[in-house]
Amino acid sequence: MGEHGVASAAVDARGLVIAWSAGARRVLGYEHGEVVGRRAADLLADALPASARSRLAEPAEWRGPVHARHRDGHGVELELEAHPLLGSAGENQWFLTATVPEPAARLRRWALDQLPVPIALFDQDGLAVSANSAMEGVMGRPQKDLLGRRVGESVDGMRRIPGFEGLDEAVQHVLRTGEPTPYEAWLRAPGEAREHAWLVSLSPLKDGSGEVRGMCLAAIDSTEQFLARRRLSMLNESGNRIGSTLDVTRTAEELAEVCADHLADFVVVDLLDSVLEGEEATPSPGTAPLVFRRTAQRSVLEGCPEAVIPVGSRHTYAEGSPPGRALTTGRALLYEVDDVTGLPWAGSPERARSIEVHGIHSMMAVPLRARGMTLGLSVLARHRTAEPFGQDDLLLAEELAARAAVCVDNARRYTRERAIALELQRSLLPHRAPLQAAVEVASRYQPASTRAGIGGDWFDVIPLSGARVGLVVGDVVGHGVQASATMGRLRTAVRTLADVDLAPDELLTQLDDIVLRLDSERTADEAEDAESPGEIGATCLYAVYDPVSRRCSMARAGHPPPVLIGPDGEAAFLDLPIGPPLGVGGLPFETAEFDVPEGSVFAFYTDGLVQAPDRDLDDGLARLRQALRGTDRPLEQTCDAVLRSLLTERPVDDVALLLARTRALDADRVATWDVPADPAFVGHARKLACDQLAAWRLEEASFVTELIVSELVTNAIRYGGSPIQLRLIRENTLICEVSDSSSTAPHMRRARAFDEGGRGLLLVAQLTQRWGSRHTRTGKTIWAEQALPDE
Secondary structure: OOOOOEEEEEEOOOOEEEEEOHHHHHHHOOOHHHHOOOEHHHHEOOOOOHHHHHHHHOOOOEEEEEEEEOOOOOEEEEEEEEEEEEOOOOOEEEEEEEEOOOHHHHHHHHHHHHOOOOEEEEEOOOOEEEEOHHHHHHHOOOHHHHOOOOOOEOOOOOOEOOOOOOHHHHHHHHHHHOOOEEEEEEEOOOOOOOOEEEEEEEEEEEOOOOOEEEEEEEEEEOHHHHHHHHHHHHHHHHHHHOOOOOOHHHHHHHHHHHHHHHOOOEEEEEEEHHHHOOOOOEOOOOOOOOOEEEEEEEEOOOOOOOOOOOOOOEEOOOOOOHHHHHHHHOOOEEEEOOOOOOOOOOOOHHHHHHHHHOOOOEEEEEEEEEOOEEEEEEEEEEOOOOOOOOHHHHHHHHHHHHHHHHHHHHHHHHHHHHHHHHHHHHHHOOOOOOOOOOEEEEEEEEOOOOOOOOEEEEEEEEEOHHHOEEEEEEEEEEEOHHHHHHHHHHHHHHHHHHHOOOOHHHHHHHHHHHHHHHHHHOOHHHHHOOOOOOOOOEEEEEEEEEOOOOEEEEEEEOOOOOEEEOOOOOEEEOOOOEEOOEOOOOOOOOOEEEEOOOOOEEEEEOHHHOOEOOEOHHHHHHHHHHHHOOOOOOHHHHHHHHHHHHOOOOOOOOEEEEEEEEOOOOHHHEEEEEEOOOOOHHHHHHHHHHHHHHHOOOHHHHHHHHHHHHHHHHHHHHHOOOOEEEEEEEOOEEEEEEEEOOOOOOOOOOOOOOOOOOOHHHHHHHHOOEEEEEEOOOOEEEEEEEEOOOO
């Protein structure tokens, strides 16, 4: 009970005091005669709260604080209870009791009022009955205008305050269930330049029995926490959006998009022209102005009307301008645009005019630097957003620029390395099919478009002795310049081994040893390098086709099986023994031989053609077989059809495809004779050769051919053994071959002045385009080629 006890009074329907207790006299100082008959409202220092007025109109009981005026003029705070009574004539009367709050209660009220956290109390109907000073400041209205209103209503009770939509449902949930409910809202307080984020806590107020009697609303300004979360979310999003491709231009566009979505109203990204050209970046600006190229720009306005430089155009920034200063210092700069006419930012009348026309008021210049190199500059501006950039925005822009700069530099390095690898690979792959008559060829090479870079796929067509041809396709494990360089070394090795006419299985065995040696030659530093591709490995397929016998021998080392399309147009995979990939070592390879009808087509390929993330290997092989079916179709068209059928626009691995249509040498273009081991037969062998040349109308070649036949047959009779065979082949060149049963390879030697022999092979080498020997199953064959005389 208060220090003055309980004051009581009665008020009639007209609002006049009709009874006044001694307690009321002690509390307010008025005597009985001074009050009875007066209006009760005259005793109040402030008007009744709206909630009290609404209860008096019903009528219904009401309880709450009021401010009365003492007889001597000072204010008195009272806890008032109003109880409706029914008079003798049926009119409404009121019995009032009031107490002065205890000191603890006053302290609680003062604490509530002076607490810096906005707080408001609501009754069971959701009407405000009290609000502290902090709430008055946030809402921009005195307490008397807030009382009796629902959450979020303005003074007129009709218009909702923006940011509080949907709050009514949360209030009703709390009053109905008694469960605390959080709520988030945005609100701009009077006099504030920006909106604030508020975390609103709605808590039920319960009596001793646990029944909900009202609700407490407390609001915490969570703007800084919200902005921090937004910055973290933006940085996380930028990690997913910026650098999605290894394309310099696209990375710049992604930076502009992220900044325009979350940070600025207008964004431009200028990269150094040298960076876009794939050259090295500059450590810092020199005396000469840096040349930029407008790479990307984004705006909240359609068409980026703020921009005065179109995308793709070259330009510079004045050294004294904010962008120039940012480039010089290497740090981001923040500027408020107060005086456009005197602003050095613009650097040109067009830029100054754009700033003025669009109302740009705040700007940032942020250099793009990575690994100590300047790559470009981003400029961010605000004109539709009223709030200027702050230091937090500057730090965020620097972080985004740093991340984008690393991605730009990675893309630049990748583009440069890819260009080098492509150029290297183009220089190593055959540019045109070599002159040979055994097969008609067509080929395609498609580099990968993924971050992995250029691979080590290759193919080759190698003319061999005896009108034969070697066909090879291979794939080095890994990507990049290292894989391309390894591919070049293996391709050279295959050509060297093919020149000595090794059988396919023997060639792959030698190639396997070479791969093992290449791997062992790698230094410890290379082996420990994180970017090193690891152990060297490769797959390869090597085939030799003979148009005279129309037979093909073939072996493969871990490579996909080739396809043979017969003259009838049916395509089938060849059932070849599969050897281990190159680089395993210690395991054998096996050669398969088979007859090939004239006009058949071999299809050699690498696994990038048939393997893809969206399909399995069996499906890829089936699609390849279907694309190769058909007859009388040019090989070039077949290549295009295969690539259209199996490849996407951006293949994930390199692809090499080689098609070879077999030809056959007719019997009238080959002449073969058995030679007895008798020196007397050498002259007859020369005559047989001359007669054949006459039949082919190649008499002009008779002199050289006689010399070649005489030397090779004589050597076979003298140093070789039976059976001996002489063969002439008319292809693109005139080929002379002599076979014997000896496995000893011939070699040239320097003859002394008085030696009777030793000059034959030297003469053969001087008079022919090329000559050599190859081992056969029964011995060896020595051959020599000479150009056909003009017909």
